[in-house]
Amino acid sequence: MKFAHIADAHLGAFSKNPSLRELNLQAFEMAMEKAMDEDVDFILLAGDLFHNPIPDMDVVKRSVEIMKKVRDAGIRIYAIYGSHDFSAGNTSLMDVLASTGIFTKAVRMDARDDKIILREVEDETGVSIVGISGLSSSAEVHYFEHLDMDYLRSIPSPKIFMFHTTIEELKPDYISYKNAVPKSLLPKGFDYYAGGHLHERIESSVDDSPLIYPGALFGATYNDLDILGQRGFYIVEDFKPRFVEIKVCDFFKKIINADGLSAKDVYEELMELAQKNYEGKVVILKIRGELSSGTPGDINFHEIREEFRKTAIDVLINTYSLTARERRISAPVGSTKEEIEENVFRSISTYGLRFTRELFNILRERMPEDMRKDVFEERLWSSTYPLILSAINGEYLGEEESKEEARREMEAEREAKKEEPANRERKKPSQKGRMPTLFDFGGDAS
Numbered sequence: 001m002k003f004a005h006i007a008d009a010h011l012g013a014f015s016k017n018p019s020l021r022e023l024n025l026q027a028f029e030m031a032m033e034k035a036m037d038e039d040v041d042f043i044l045l046a047g048d049l050f051h052n053p054i055p056d057m058d059v060v061k062r063s064v065e066i067m068k069k070v071r072d073a074g075i076r077i078y079a080i081y082g083s084h085d086f087s088a089g090n091t092s093l094m095d096v097l098a099s100t101g102i103f104t105k106a107v108r109m110d111a112r113d114d115k116i117i118l119r120e121v122e123d124e125t126g127v128s129i130v131g132i133s134g135l136s137s138s139a140e141v142h143y144f145e146h147l148d149m150d151y152l153r154s155i156p157s158p159k160i161f162m163f164h165t166t167i168e169e170l171k172p173d174y175i176s177y178k179n180a181v182p183k184s185l186l187p188k189g190f191d192y193y194a195g196g197h198l199h200e201r202i203e204s205s206v207d208d209s210p211l212i213y214p215g216a217l218f219g220a221t222y223n224d225l226d227i228l229g230q231r232g233f234y235i236v237e238d239f240k241p242r243f244v245e246i247k248v249c250d251f252f253k254k255i256i257n258a259d260g261l262s263a264k265d266v267y268e269e270l271m272e273l274a275q276k277n278y279e280g281k282v283v284i285l286k287i288r289g290e291l292s293s294g295t296p297g298d299i300n301f302h303e304i305r306e307e308f309r310k311t312a313i314d315v316l317i318n319t320y321s322l323t324a325r326e327r328r329i330s331a332p333v334g335s336t337k338e339e340i341e342e343n344v345f346r347s348i349s350t351y352g353l354r355f356t357r358e359l360f361n362i363l364r365e366r367m368p369e370d371m372r373k374d375v376f377e378e379r380l381w382s383s384t385y386p387l388i389l390s391a392i393n394g395e396y397l398g399e400e401e402s403k404e405e406a407r408r409e410m411e412a413e414r415e416a417k418k419e420e421p422a423n424r425e426r427k428k429p430s431q432k433g434r435m436p437t438l439f440d441f442g443g444d445a446s
């Protein structure tokens with residue numbers, strides 16, 4: 001009996017970087033191919049197969065094609081949901097795929113009295129698979145406290161326990177997962193514990209049985225790409241796990257200390273660094289320190305990225321720890337509300353004007369009266385988080401062209417407004433599409 005254990009493929013991640021998104025898909029493709037070469041009986045997907053509950057259609061197409069090939073080779077696939085591809089209340093793509101039979105959902109949950117019964121799915125090899133999905137915000141942690149252990153004990157061996165949850169004792173130091181389950185809450189007596197959720201590879205055990213987190217196949221965030229080492233999955237033969245590396249590219253990582261350098265110095269150093277050959281590599285730069293003159297906004301990262309991309313697959317520039325000695329705060333000037341706002345934005349936009357404006361647009365939204373606070377917070381968080389991630393990776397910096405464009409757009413809008421009263425006679429201008437202003441926050445205008 002032989003199976004593959006894959007977790008956290010996060011297909012569809014890096015939607016803003018097509019090349020990284022493609023590498024991630026390739027990693028999954030490669031892992032599934034290797035599993036087929038190894039002639040496994042079945043494959044376990046321990047959650048977060050997709051980065052979103054409803055991924056883009058091209059991602060769906062690619063992943064279905066890969067899984068179809070595996071199924072056609074007679075290899076069964078068993079999956080649980082992860083925190084990313086699960087959707088409370090809504091149907092996720094995972095449900096759709098399970099209903100087509102392309103994989104089998106290995107979660108059969110039942111409630112009896114105050115206990116949760118996890119029923120097994122039996123594979124043709126005679127191995128029983130018991131799964132518990134990861135839920136958003138790790139809500140499944142509470143389920144572990146109520147598992148019917150008698151039932152789990154009664155399932156005959158051989159048996160596998162598949163989960164998508166952090167185990168308290170195994171979490172890396174630098175990660176502060178609030179919701180973790182102590183090892184003691186895992187059911188005893190299983191022959192293999194197939195984990196998902198932690199993106200680092202971890203080998204541990206429960207009594208004498210292996211407990212494995214294969215880690216992410218590629219990575220789902222910029223931070224993953226920065227910190228993860230060897231990536232891959234496990235081939236498990238007669239419950240003996242063996243790591244199989246999946247490598248779709250090389251990485252070039254460098255930390256640049258900007259202490260005492262001017263914005264111009266940093267720009268020049270980066271442009272020089274960009275002249276090397278980075279073929280087949282993803283470049284990850286971290287720029288930290290305090291600029292002696294100029295601000296991060298003065299460094300044309302757009303141009304720098306373009307220069308690196310002449311040879312590199314892609315480049316990620318993290319300027320999160322880059323500060324400036326200089327503080328350019330000038331009294332906001334302007335003759336209209338919009339003009340003053342524009343000037344204030346320019347003076348505070350360390351991470352790019354467009355970022356400040358987009359963030360502001362999200363944060364000005366008030367909570368609808370019929371909405372629950374936690375739902376609203378979740379919505380705010382999920383819309384600001386990707387934006388902030390992109391911003392600290394410098395994606396909005398050096399957008400001189402788009403700054404110019406934005407200015408022209410605003411001017412055009414202002415022109416249009418001037419003409420509006422003439423066209424629409426006495427009708428009040430619509431409040432809907434207007435530019436938000438600082439004063440919408442209840443700021444003192446006068």
Ligand SMILES: [Mn+2]
Pocket residue numbers: 008010048082084197198199220
């Ligand atoms: Mn994950």
